[in-house]
Amino acid sequence: MKDQTPGVQPERIDMDNPQARVHWARKLDASEDQLREAVRAVGDRATDVELHLKGARSTTNSDRVHELGAK
Structure with a gap:
């Protein structure tokens, strides 16, 4: 991600713009x-x-440990 400059809007997603979507x-x-x-x-x-x-979409660390068979 880009550094945020004070007073500058963060990136916004314009769902009304097909190209932006x-x-x-x-x-x-x-x-x-x-x-x-x-x-x-x-x-x-x-x-x-x-x-x-x-x-x-992600798993937690606990999920990953469980998948590896650790207790």
Whole structure:
């Protein structure tokens, strides 16, 4: 992610712009429907959408330890 400059808007995802939807869906490795749902859930800030999408697809450390057979 880029450094945030005080007073400058963070990157926003414009769901009304078809090119922006395609760009962000590719960048965040999501479908446009997943992107739309994420923006509905957390707003249009790209960082919030990215965290929401990653959280929906990621496993916890506990899950990984369990998968490896550790107790």
